[in-house]
Amino acid sequence: MSSIDEIRWKALSPWLDRALEMAPQERPGWLSELGRDDPGLAGELAALLEESDALAREGFLEGPCPAPPASLSGQILGAWTLEAPIGQGGMGTVWSARRTDGRYEGRAAVKLLNMALLGRAGEERFRREGSILARLTHPHIARLIDAGLSFLGQPYLVLEYVEGEPFDAHCDARQLDVTARLGLFLDVLAAVGNAHSHLVVHRDLKPSNVLVDRTGQVKLLDFGIAKLLEDESLPGEATLTREGGRALTPAFAAPEQVLGKPITTATDVYSLGILLYLLLTGLHPAGEDTLTPTELLKAAVDTRPQRPSAAVASARSRAPATMADNAVRRSTTPDRLMRLLRGDLDSIVAKALEKDPQERYSSVATFTDDLRRYLAHEPVSARPASFAYRAARFLRRNRAAVATASAVTAALVATGAFAVWQMIAANAQRRAAEDQASRAEASQGLLDFVLTDPGTSGHPFTTSELLLRAERSIQAQHGSGESQPAIEQLIHLSILFADIGENEKALELLEEAYQRASKAGSGYPDLRRHAACQLGRLLHRAGRLDAAAALLDASTAELQAQAPESPALVDCLVQVADLDLTKGDVGAGVATSARAVALARKLFPRSPMRQVAPRIQLAVAHRLAGDLELADRTYGEIADLFRSLGRERTFDALAVYSAWGLLRSDAGDILGAVNLIQSALDITRAMRLHGAPDEVLAVNYGQRLLIVDRPDEAQGYFSQARRTAEAKGDPDMRTRASFGLAAVARQRGECARAGDLLREATGFVEGHFPAQHPTHAALRLEMGLSHLACRSYPQAKAVLEEVVAYQARAKTTPATSHVLARAALAQTELGLGNPQ
Template sequence: MDPKRFQMVREAFDLLAELDAVEARQKLESLALDSTQKQLLTDMLNSDARVLELRLDHPDQLVLPVLASSYVGKQIGPWQIERVLGMGGMGRVFLARRHDGLFDGQVAIKFLNEQSAGNLFAKERAALARLNAPGIARLIDAGNDDQGRAYLVMEYVAGALIDAWCDQQHASVRARIGLMIETLHAIAHAHSQLVLHRDLKPSNLIVDASGRVKVLDFGIAKLLDGEDSDFQATAARYFTLRYAAPEQISGEPIGIGTDLFALAIVLYELLTDAHPFLTDESERHQLAERVLTGQPIPLSRRTAAASLTEALGSSGLRDLDAVLQRALDRQTERRFRSAMDFAEELDRILLDQPVLSRRPGWWALGLRQIRRHPWISLGTLLALSGLFISAVIAFQQRAEARRERDLARHQAARAERMAGFLSSLFESAQPRHSAGQTPTVADLLERGQQKLHEETNDDPLLQARLTVSLADTWRALGQLERAEALLEELIAQNPALNEDHKLAAEAYAALAKVRSFRADWSAALTALDAADRALEQVPGEPVLRANILKQRAMALMNTDRLDAAKPVIAKARDLLLPLADSEPEALIGAEALLATAAYLSGELTQSRDAFLRIVAMERQMGPGRQAGLVTNLNNLAAIEARIGLLDDAVTHYREAVNVGDRTFGADHREAALPRLGLGMALRQLGEATPAIEQLQQSAAIYQTWSGPEHPESRYADLLLAETLWLNGDHRVAKVALQRVLADNPMTPFQNGERDCRARWLAYALQLPDIAPRRPDAAMQSCRQALAADTSLRVLLDWLDGGPSADRQALRDRANTLKAPDRMLSNALQRESGGR
């Protein structure tokens, strides 16, 4: 069935699925579909309506053989398709496994239904590549099959749908709210990358074996970085009516609030087992009208109200009702401005704190305080009673209270305007506001910059804060000149910086960061000097001071002033040590600079000590620091390997691999480097088989993510080829080395040591048409440039000596190295003749 005919079936299904069975059958007969289309539509209606959703926890329920069976057993790149997982409105999803034996792991491969949607698919690929958060299913690979059909390889999330998981685990009310908070954090990350989901529902929210939520299928996300106006027309057809916001049903502009509306419905259902706009399921056919014109049914009118009150208290139930009513408001501007705002309100409910979505009376606030701190209940009650009879309050106290109240209101209004700024950018991305063209991120920032000057002239302080944020976004996009010009204009013209010295310091620090990205270290230091002068007028602010010091240290280190950088880093660390509990990230940054400075100075023991401190802190910080933990475990292990602590190095490399696999997945790019290090450490210990296994996995990951020509892929292949050669497997070693030398046999890396290493190994393996017949002058020169007490120098000396090399003497040298290479030593012992 061609895509257009299938799309007719898909649209008909969306219409009929909302009718009862009798009405659906009657309507089906009147549709202008051919017999094949009607048969497929009948099959779909006979199945559960959710058959078109991605249901990774019940794959056997989701087979549509008429469309998908031909894919099973196919090989897509290195992936072998095993079975159908599901059919979505935008694509077909299959379970697959890597077939080449380099590593094992299941993935989900998604193909589009519509051949005409190539541009949309490219947008989906770009979106997923930007979304790198533990709560979002990861992109692993992408490409086209032998028929030109685009596909994505995504993380396969085994688990249960969020609603089924809650029922199976008999999850408490608080646990269900906690899962939604976790989901909102993931969605907030997507929104920060200018990606909307558009189709959030229980079947896209999977709870894995560890009890963590994963958001699936950003395949119909309304991306904001494309240039194809067809995207809006294509994507607009795809949403699930049960979780659709009013603006989706009516075809109005969508935005952040659209995703939050859907999640509010999901949470409402998790708590009540009912839809917020339906009295019961018999009213499903009226759902669209209810969402467009009705009001959500209050929680207090649901049968679950008693259990909700028991879990949260009557005040907590009213708070939760107010929060959900706000998220489900028909008017998008009345909803939460961000996913984090929604999450923070739910956090307040769990912490028994007042929410911002409603204003409880003072008596309710007092009772809430007593519940949170029962040990002061008597004193609190007396104080509350005293409020009834207190007749006089000092004039100064009233004036001070008014000032604090006015300041709080002013700050709240400013925060609201700041949140609204991002929301307005999403709305302006609609093609209807862009002459039918979907704007790029740069277009949005241009508009934001214009809106900034037009709408915030009455509040220079707000304008300055938003300008710093806007400039940082330009910097992140690589538009360094734009970012620098924006900050320089702000510093020169905005009067708020003369009054708010902290903000001035932040602006100068942002300018220094941009200049650092341009490697203009002298100009960066000039901006940091100005930041320091601004901070002289500001008491406290240890985190900001420390961050400015860290920027200064990096500038000094990059201008070969390492000795000057060290006391600056130490000062930053001293500022942050008392804040270890509240600002661990900032302290870790300072420790990392200390470790780096020590390493560059050759003080490897001190560098190792610093990394040990970092790793200890990150282990205590939980899921939020897993990515940093992988990096710093890898750094620690690399130093340990270099100073000969090989057992410790292997232990820490293994931990890095395990944490990386849990955090990113075993086939993610971030998992490649720890495996490379682990393979080399195992090689130094003489454990050939596991060493080769780790190096093969690392090389395969780099090739998948970066392509075989990327320097990282080539270096992993070089180390793999070298290790295979030492193990006597010359045939496979040649295959790996030929990948390294394929495009440029002489200088594949444009790096002296690596190029030297590759040429010598080609000579050892005598690759046809590539290897020199004898070492040339360049090879001899680079060999002599290496220190004599390294395993690489021993290896090259062996190769240069040929059959006449004194292998015993070389083996003795290899065994006395500070970081010996046992595989090299074993190979020397094994060899008795020529190469």
């Protein structure tokens, strides 16, 4: 095939398609007319058509292989007697043979060079194949036993006889599941990797060259067209390359083989990707089974294959019976197969099948490593839309950013704007657990009060009815007075209403408690300050950041002036630090948290549990500031304290495990993060909680599941969190859950679904958060990543430039967020063809 660069091929391809669709007798007139406008184009097309006709005359890629002559049966070659033909490879026929020199019994496969290739080039090629096979010693490569020339000068190779079947047929016949198939495929990779270590590229990997014998052992066959990398500078290499240039199988050819570009180990990686695609789905990545050899070659260059899970979905719609049979051969159903392939395996196959050799796995070893990591339920290097690979290339060119970027690039792909969003909601677990602890305290204070009279309704009370009854009882008993019991009970009741999701009612009661305490003047200053801090917390949760800041700042200033060593100041400082982090002022969050910890240690030297809340807050602040080691040590110390006190199944432990899981995720320990957040979920189930921690934990657990490519499970947690947040009227968690669902869709390649979710989220965010709230930036980043994943590069660039500009204007933005946004923008520029 003529050597044509990729850009020129794309220009010629549509014209060549038109020509091939014409009847041969119509082409000369069409070319003549075309030549009047573009003589160069017409000349190139004429040359390609002539080459195509020549190949057709030679029978290239068409029809069955010519049958080997039966007269060779019984011929003796050295110690071996030919018995029967068993196949034909790229460079010769293969016969079964038995050893007849009397030394020992044995069977072998004898390969004879095609007679048409005899002569200097053919002999040189045969000596070359013998040299290749002699150096390859591996349990999964057919062994070379002997080599020689017959008395007529016929070169032959005696190879290990493999009685088996193609490995895809072997897997189908035994209905091997995906895990078992991957086990066999790893053996294939081991064999190819061994060949590559000896500077040998196979160049013709296909099912018929990969057999499984009776013992279940994989054997790689037919190095008849293998290429020695070390031969590039040897005399005669041009002849050898030219002779072998057409020796390819269209269904398994790499783009560089079709285009006449250099052959490297990446060529075998591409063919292995096709084999893996077939093994997992029963489908060819080019799509239709009826494609001609020419169409297959064109598809190798021009057509980006569907991801395996998407191909299964398409085949199920197009030919449900066929896809059902394919699934049965894998001991599953089409739906389950789709879910199994979606995520890691989709990404692994996509990386192996990149059109550009530089974007594939750099070696068979890295391909193998990703499959082993998948089987071990560990994160893999491949990522959707090859973003991780391309971002890594960008970061390597900017080495100063590598230390920060290496820990977060994978998280960008899987979780998108979650990195920014965690700046907003990183403390949600602690706040939620505090809500639960406050509820327990409030429940104790109201228990006798609410249940002294069983009522006369004749039916069980719902939680809401019970709390409304408690409110009526408080009003009846205390009226609008400013007594301490009335104020305390209103504060406790507001916490309980917040816990069941009735945030407006909770705010109403807490504002009433604060007003009553304020009217009491100097009578209950501590109670008023406590009410102010609790009200600031609820205003914060409702997204009313300015109102929360004003109230908390005033209360903190008053406490510092009038009660600088009061427990109420510790609580207020924790709430102020939490608000600082939500607003993105990480430095202030660290400083305020440290003040709260120091004061708690001074006030409660013999009560370590009273120090836990500010210590958790400080750990969260350190995490967002990038001091992961210090934060991790703090969480570990607190967890040890809980275990020593028998409090590992409490609300406080719930807060610690949740926040600790986020920290481990930031540090790159994704499996550790999943385990810690799972521990927090176990606590909620053990305590039969149905309140705020459930949706907070569900979102954070879903984020980590996405990073380890478990999108189906993640979707369930995000959906649960969104329903709960909607019922509670919690805009923060509802938005986080919506971002999670959009990230799931993006990871699956469901661009339309991701777009719909983000458009819906846009309306919600605009209606529930003030313009300066960082949620808007998180949403825009999520939209930019969605455009990027779907290769809508102009739209991605516009949105991501807006995000980067916002970050530059913002008072503070976490370093990880800066790196993530800029890495995404860099990837967009690459997609637009702007490498600089």
